[in-house]
Amino acid sequence: MKSNNIKxxxxxxxxxxxxxxxxxxxxxxxxxxxxxxYAQLIKDLDKNEDGKLSKAELxxxxxxxxxxxxxxxxxxxxxKEFKKAPKPKDKGQRDRK
Numbered sequence: 543m544k545s546n547n548i549k550x551x552x553x554x555x556x557x558x559x560x561x562x563x564x565x566x567x568x569x570x571x572x573x574x575x576x577x578x579x580y581a582q583l584i585k586d587l588d589k590n591e592d593g594k595l596s597k598a599e600l601x602x603x604x605x606x607x608x609x610x611x612x613x614x615x616x617x618x619x620x621x622k623e624f625k626k627a628p629k630p631k632d633k634g635q636r637d638r639k
Contacts, residue, residue: 577629580621594618 578586587599596618597608604611604619604627611619611627619627 580624583624594620595624 583595584593587595589599595604597605600608600619607627608619611623613623613626614620
């Protein structure tokens with residue numbers, strides 16, 4: 543009988559630990575990432591290292607909205623244009639139409 547109670551207690555404790563661990567993992571996934579800076583984009587995406595971002599070098603919302611963001615129509619997104627660009631909505635906002 544005592545052995546049964548110990549087994550039950552251990553099982554309850556393990557379930558609690560698992561539940562807390564799962565909850566923490568989900569909270570970490572929900573953390574909002576900061577959008578990249580222009581300098582970070584240049585570092586990560588400027589394939590030909592000319593210090594400019596062309597449509598061919600981009601991906602995602604920047605590439606999709608390139609023509610709207612490139613307001614001076616020079617074929618590149620400058621830091622000034624990047625800062626004025628509309629911020630993409632997070633996935634939750636896109637799904638709630």
